[in-house]
Amino acid sequence: MTKLLNDQELLTLLKPGTDIIIPIANGEPHLLLDILEANYEQLDHVTVHQMLVLRERAYIRGEMKGHLSHKSYFLSGATRKAFHNGTIDLVPNVFNEVPRLLRDTLKLPVVMAVASLPDENGYFSLGTQADYVSEFIGKIPFVLEVNQHMPRTFGKNQIHMNEIAGYVEHDAFLTEEKCPVISQKDKKIASYITSEIQNGDTLQVGIGAVPNAVMSMLKNHRNLGIHTEMLTDGVVDLVASGALTGTKKNTYPGKIITTFAYGTQRLYDFLHNNTEVEFLSVSAVNDPYEIAKEDNIVSINATTEVDLYGQCASETIGGNYYSSTGGQADFARGVQLAKNGKGFICLYSTLKNDSMSRIKVNLEPGSVVTTSKNEVDCIVTEYGIAKLHGKSLRERAEALIAIAHPKFRDELRSEAIAAGMLPAVETVERS
Known part of the structure; x- marks a missing residue:
């Protein structure tokens, strides 16, 4: 039975040296990351792997060394300063090879991602995402942050409730990227x-x-x-x-x-x-x-x-x-x-x-x-x-x-x- 996780149950899923894979942009689970930061002293060399981070955080600034750190695959406004300050690493890549790169280099991978509400058959959708995380569905543990504002979409980004390690609930409007002014x-x-x-x-x-x-x-x-x-x-x-x-x-x-x-x-x-x-x-x-x-x-x-x-x-x-x-x-x-x-x-x-x-x-x-x-x-x-x-x-x-x-x-x-x-x-x- 899929489980609604409390903070401690979430933390017990993360063994020493765990590599957390986070999707791009709105796939970023804010509540799950809040829980990790609030309890970072219980983590042992856990690393977050992500492209295009939306929110700057203390672990990105290097304030949780030895407990929680960040490895980037594409810099954003939330990580650029940290990279130049030397508190995060940047891994060279071409986008199509990121799933293979993660598969070949990570030892204890876990995906944490935002998902839509489940449908009547028990399938969650990763919404605005498939990116590099969808390839790991059914292969490694997934922890979902279920958000009613995440659109239900289709393709290879469906995951059944029996395929996940657990979930939390957090309703928040998605971050918007405004259309730039055209000169x-x-x-x-x-x-x-x-x-x-x-x-x-x-x-x-x-x-x-x-x-x-x-x-x-x-x-x-x-x-x-x-x-x-x-x-x-x-x-x-x-x-x-x-x-x-x-x-x-x-x-x-x-x-x-x-x-x-x-x-x-x-x-x-x-x-x-x-x-x-x-x-x-x-x-x-x-x-x-x-x-x-x-x-x-x-x-x-x-x-x-x-x-x-x-x-x-x-x-x-x-x-x-x-x-x-x-x-x-x-x-x-x-x-x-x-x-x-x-x-x-x-x-x-x-x-x-x-x-x-x-x-x-x-x-x-x-x-x-x-x-x-x-x-x-x-x-x-x-x-x-x-x-x-x-x-x-x-x-x-x-x-x-x-x-x-x-x-x-x-x-x-x-x-x-x-x-x-x-x-x-x-x-x-x-x-």
């Missing part, structure tokens, strides 16, 4: 991308103003599909407009496929009891070979810095860690393998009031390459699209300089010639 630059970048999207294409759309702008411009398209790691509010409008049907997809036709959702309450309401949306493990959604099964898949993501080879530093800013790899590399590879696949990585051409170019001859010292030059397809700024796939190093440099801010183009060209990336004869030809 004129965002609209310009989005317009270049939407001109490349055809009726019947399948989309992977990341987070941010440009992806939101793209979604808002596609309402007159038809038979679009979704195969994306993160589901956002834009999908609600595409369904309402009739643009999104998924009927042309090769896999899961008619279904919206995702591994987690994060947006506003409007999105969560859309997801509740919606059988047209399926949540699958990230090892399936983000597997490049699964992505490649979708002809005409279009991937839209963002970066912070690009060099003239096309290398994208998407997880560092100014050489300092800001996030992690996530799924950008998964989809960059997937669209390269797909028939008619297209991958767009977006950025503003400058930063700091046009005082610095984001397109550089060389990446800033300390910057980390997220998407390699070999897997980048297209780079987009407010000045156009640089199509890099199949281009030589010289052709790449020329294409990227052409979409840099005009005030930096001559400087970039001169630096590229000095670095041997462009031949000096170019100077003569231009004169």
Whole structure:
């Protein structure tokens, strides 16, 4: 019989050296973590493993050493400072491999996650999540935090009450990620991308103003599909407009496929009891070979810095860690393998009031390459699209300089010639 756990019963489940796996974003069980923190002295070298933490906590700040600590797989506002202060660790990864990484490295794993109310057959839903935790259903202990506000969703994120070690009850509204303000630059970048999207294409759309702008411009398209790691509010409008049907997809036709959702309450309401949306493990959604099964898949993501080879530093800013790899590399590879696949990585051409170019001859010292030059397809700024796939190093440099801010183009060209990336004869030809 599934058991409603009190604090001490929960703590007895956690042996010395236990590794607690917590889902992304709204899968984070606030009450369960509150109980652990309140009783941390009873814990012996317990480690929390998680991507995209929502709430900063004392153990993240390193205040419970030897008892409760944190290991991150993607930094957020709640963990970034702690990482730079040295109180948490960051594990390099590509998103599709996180389940295997956890399986191979953790010794005493337990999942703690938020779930919907059980249905009449005793099945809980992990709601806005499947991510890396769904792959462990039926294989390791699960402790659930049952929340009536978590939408009931479908796919590979169902767990029966007989498969869990116990649960607590905690009703709390989900955290919302408000839609960012869309600027004129965002609209310009989005317009270049939407001109490349055809009726019947399948989309992977990341987070941010440009992806939101793209979604808002596609309402007159038809038979679009979704195969994306993160589901956002834009999908609600595409369904309402009739643009999104998924009927042309090769896999899961008619279904919206995702591994987690994060947006506003409007999105969560859309997801509740919606059988047209399926949540699958990230090892399936983000597997490049699964992505490649979708002809005409279009991937839209963002970066912070690009060099003239096309290398994208998407997880560092100014050489300092800001996030992690996530799924950008998964989809960059997937669209390269797909028939008619297209991958767009977006950025503003400058930063700091046009005082610095984001397109550089060389990446800033300390910057980390997220998407390699070999897997980048297209780079987009407010000045156009640089199509890099199949281009030589010289052709790449020329294409990227052409979409840099005009005030930096001559400087970039001169630096590229000095670095041997462009031949000096170019100077003569231009004169």
